[in-house]
Amino acid sequence: MTTAATKSSGPAAWADALLLSFAQAGYLRAEPSILQPAEPVLDLSGEDIRKSLYLTTDATGEELCLRPDLTSPVARDYLASHRAGQPTGFSYLGPVFRYRGGRPSEFLQAGIESFGRQDRAAADAEMLALALEATSAFGLTEVEIRTGDVALFNALIDALGLYPVWRRRLVKDFNRRINLTHDIEQLTLKTAPGRNEYEGVLAALAGSDRKAALALVTDLMSIAGATNVGGRTVAEIADRFLEQSTLKGGELPRDALAIIKRFLAIADDPVASAAKLRALATDTKLNITAAIDEFESRVRFMAARGIDVRNTRFSTSFGRGLDYYTGFEFELHNRANGVEPLVAGGRYDGLMTQLGSTTPIAAVGFSVWVETLTDAAGKSGGPS
Structure with a gap:
């Protein structure tokens, strides 16, 4: 060419x-x-x-x-x-x-x-x-081939059955390449008991999704005649209330934290990584089989295309920092x-x-x- x-x-x-x-x-x-x-x-x-x-x-x-x-x-x-x-x-x-x-x-x-x-x-x-x-x-x-798969992370978070706000927060941070382990541990530390003037609102929001939380907080702020507080928008305030309600309802379970850490530590060629993912699924009894099947199918098609999968880098923590990716991600570097x-x-x-x-x-x-x-x-x- x-x-x-x-x-x-x-x-x-x-x-x-x-x-x-x-x-x-x-x-x-x-x-x-x-x-x-x-x-x-x-x-x-x-x-x-x-x-x-x-x-x-x-x-x-x-x-x-x-x-x-x-x-x-x-x-x-x-x-x-x-x-x-x-x-x-x-x-x-x-x-x-x-x-x-x-x-x-x-x-x-x-x-x-x-x-x-x-x-x-x-x-x-x-x-x-x-x-x-x-x-x-x-x-x-x-050329160095770097690959990842956000669908695997999403499947893991879904299988863990976390509160909706935990899922939203973790997926958002993963997509933006934030240090997840640090973020999880810091959020977990914020679950100390205590009461505040928003206790009733937090209880009402516990377990709700973002849309319901936004609707409730918007109504409350409309009644109060406010459109923002301290420079924060209604959506930002609703997100904060929703996060606090989840933390009030229960911290991220330690076993979930350990599983996420183990998942994010997987980094190898795609074939070896698939074996490690299978072992994780077996040990934790989490149903992420469909995502791993898709991952392995892609690796087989890569090999059929003449790509040296043994010299391809794969990491479960790899992401391109953009929210709209839903599966396979890659970069080629000199x-x-x-x-x-x-x-x-x-x-x-x-x-x-x-x-x-x-x-x-x-x-x-x-x-x-x-x-x-x-x-x-x-x-x-x-x-x-």
Whole structure:
């Protein structure tokens, strides 16, 4: 796939050659608008991302932004097309815009998004194989594969039967790559007995879900004529009450804490990791078999694609720091200098409903950081 043009030209020319290879693999070219509605971006990533966006408004007052990535815009265009709900794969190449400190705010992104495939394990393996082709085509052979699977963690938390707020807190912290062991222990320490002026409210909220808690606290604040307290929103106050009610109702059981710690300590190649996960499930009598079966099926498809699974890193604690991932996650790093990922992606089955789809649609994909890959290839003596 490496051509004379890619050897003598810059990142854009190489990325065009890469895009051609994606088209030959059956992925249609997607070209979403550079200017995107800001609301979906903020809904998916939270208000914290606002400081990284380049925002404007149109004549109607709608807030718009220069696209900070291409995954969501490609997904939105797919949902608006006649292909919505059908298995379809897209490839893309174009500039994205995001404030990144001292680095350029405009940079090239290439990648693939695959929607609607029900053979999830095979689709996951195909994404990783194509991502590896992208690096090898540019002369990078010393690539480290780092993988994880948030579906395994979610299955474990569900099997433990924890209070809803514990599940929400732990999954949220896992997705954001927070030190879970420290967080769990700190929260457990907060369960000391005592009474306060909110005792009745806490009792009313105990065991409820976030939606019920938010409704109750909103009603109470409306009666009091307040919309925020100390700079905190109604939702933030409801979350705090819900957390306190759960802690009041009972701390995270020590056996659950021990199981989570054991789970998060699993780090090996995928084959060895699967054996450790089976042993954990047997020892704890927790029903996480379906998630492990899916994990092992993916590993078999990876091997069938020619991926050296024995030289692939897997860790149960690996995550990409984004809430919308629902399963397989991966990053490819240059072994010589692996700080920044060259390619990164994973499964995000929940994104389509978040973007307005009335039915769930399977989705998996990856992004190529073109300039990062170009720099790494140049330093290793590959095309430049």
